[in-house]
Amino acid sequence: MKSIVIYSKTGNTLHVAKRLIQKENIPLLQVVPEVDDPNLAHPVLKDRPQLYAFDHVIIGSPVHGFSLAKVMQVYLMQTDFTGKTIDLFVTHFFPFAWMGGNRTLSQMKSMIEAQGGRVRFMTSINWKNRNRENDIENLILRYTA
Numbered sequence: 001m002k003s004i005v006i007y008s009k010t011g012n013t014l015h016v017a018k019r020l021i022q023k024e025n026i027p028l029l030q031v032v033p034e035v036d037d038p039n040l041a042h043p044v045l046k047d048r049p050q051l052y053a054f055d056h057v058i059i060g061s062p063v064h065g066f067s068l069a070k071v072m073q074v075y076l077m078q079t080d081f082t083g084k085t086i087d088l089f090v091t092h093f094f095p096f097a098w099m100g101g102n103r104t105l106s107q108m109k110s111m112i113e114a115q116g117g118r119v120r121f122m123t124s125i126n127w128k129n130r131n132r133e134n135d136i137e138n139l140i141l142r143y144t145a
């Protein structure tokens with residue numbers, strides 16, 4: 001069974017997740033911190049989605065400070081991905097993927113593999129790019145195939 005788990009501070013990552021579940025009717029679960037402050041080095045999670053029921057999970061997060069948002073870092077560290085297939089995406093704002101998107105995807109992949117998961121697809125969506133809509137459509141086609 002498949003699900004989507006995201007953290008979204010300002011709604012962009014949530015927007016992509018909602019588009020995905022319009023195409024494929026699967027549960028959308030959100031990681032929620034007690035205090036949503038990107039400056040917190042060790043945020044405490046209020047909602048930490050459990051993945052026992054799922055063998056395939058799409059995980060999405062924003063890039064914060066050229067890196068994975070701390071809230072998602074904490075979630076990945078606290079989650080066992082053994083035996084699960086994971087597709088990743090990040091949303092970011094700066095114009096080039098090398099300004100955070102690619103690095104953040106690599107960071108997510110390493111963390112998930114360290115917790116036993118197998119990462120399949122990885123996509124970076126640049127919110128400022130004029131091809132954003134195409135990039136989101138391609139992501140949806142690929143991740144729901």
Ligand SMILES: Cc1cc2nc3c(=O)[nH]c(=O)nc-3n(C[C@H](O)[C@H](O)[C@H](O)COP(=O)(O)O)c2cc1C
Pocket residue numbers: 007008009010011012013014038061062063064065066067091092093094095099100101127
């Ligand atoms: C605290 C903070 C730090 C950010 N740092 C970066 C960054 O390093 N690189 C980048 O491309 N975008 C950065 N952004 C922009 C977000 O990654 C981008 O707007 C993203 O789509 C937001 O996703 P969300 O609406 O799901 O929270 C930052 C945003 C915030 C709030």
